Amino acid sequence: MAVTDALALPGEADTHVLPAETVRAAIGTGQERLCALLPGLTDAGVREPSELPGWTRAHVLSHLEGVALALARQARYALRGELIEPYDGGRPARAAAIEAGAVRGAAALGDAVRAALAEASAAWAAVGPADWQRPVKHRDGTLRSALLCWWRELEIHTADARIGHAPRGWPRELCHHLLDHLSPRVPQDLPLVLTSTDDTFSRRYGDTGVPAVTVSGPLTDLAAWLSGRTPHHPLDCRRSDRTIPPPDLLDWP
Template sequence: MTDTHALHAEAIRVAVETSQEHLRALLPALTDDAVREPSELPGWTRAHVLSHIEGVARALARQARHALRGELIEPYDGGRPARAAAIETGAVRGAAALGDAVRAALDEASAAWAAVGPADWTRPVKHRESDLRAALLCWWRELEIHTADARIGHGPRDWPRELCHHLLDHLAPRAPEDLRLVLTATDDTLTRRYGAADAPAVTVSGALTVSGPLTDLAAWLAGRTPQQPLDCHRSGRTVPPPELLDWP
């Protein structure tokens, strides 16, 4: 199993560049009709999702630029209301303009993260009151998950295995607090346990086990639809997957 807590920042940066190139390769095929079609996110078109990716790329890139100057700055001027307004405004653009904007934002992100040196990753940022390494991991999550949400040819089954391991760590707070949850990948060595060993549900009916391909487990924990149904069992019986808690 990959220890995502020990995943070197340089390896994350290389993975992010690869993810950005995957998105770049998908943009030229977009048409004006296609960007108006629904995404995986309720109420959002593909254009909304791509506009959001553009905004996140720029917001986290500026976290990096300011951190290197020893400055703390909010990710978005005007906070979440301004972010939401920018997404709506950006979503009315046609495919060509939207593609150009996303490519420009990816260029900005690449330049900002390339400037971070080996000794800089622990510099603080305002985003989540964390550091540059955590902000880069956030950009990786946002980039891969929302590229899948856009439904433009890159889905959860294409997520890198290292990202999936990271998601299963980062999203641990989504596991229900009142049971022992065990995730087992059928195509990987991963077994991930959540919840206290003495959780009340354990003494009553045992742990709930969820198994399936690694990418499907990560998709489910991220609130996305697995490509195939997951196997869920408790005390020898097939049961529905549990309701997950909010995103951390």
């Protein structure tokens, strides 16, 4: 396997890699799941609150539509050797498009999301094994980082929409990726150990020379907590064997 066709798993960059094809397959599964959930939407239902404060389900789905198209555009332009901003007009235009899209009824919203997912599928299917290091404008990254971003956005916001898929359904590989990608959320002065109770996994963040805060729970719940979402089960959080509330985390990287 060429290095350009592989995506490193957290803490395993020297010995294990996650093939890009595996990520694309996981994205395909996630997109199929979302498409299967869309027919259950109603006009009243899309106006109900999502998991994100101040956003309805329609806001989340409108955002998913937009980010699917934005990252698909990154892929298409990168394959031409060109760089382009993810959103014409930047973040203000992105915010305006979400608000405008959120007023649509369930049928129109569902059609738009399905069309965006089809565009995403076509764009990412065109990326070949030697293309993953091509640069993109999104965060000055590569097609590799943009693919992983789409995976995160798809899975996390499908759960945020509260339409039938929750963080407890996130795949193991995604959870490990999130625990790596979101490590900047852990304050530098917070020694932290995350220990999975259903997986042979433990990860330490921060200084190893001082007592750490230990947070234990199922792998999906650890990933949900680090991503700012509500765990399905309460997490066990301790410092020096004393139960404490989970620590505050920093903003998303």
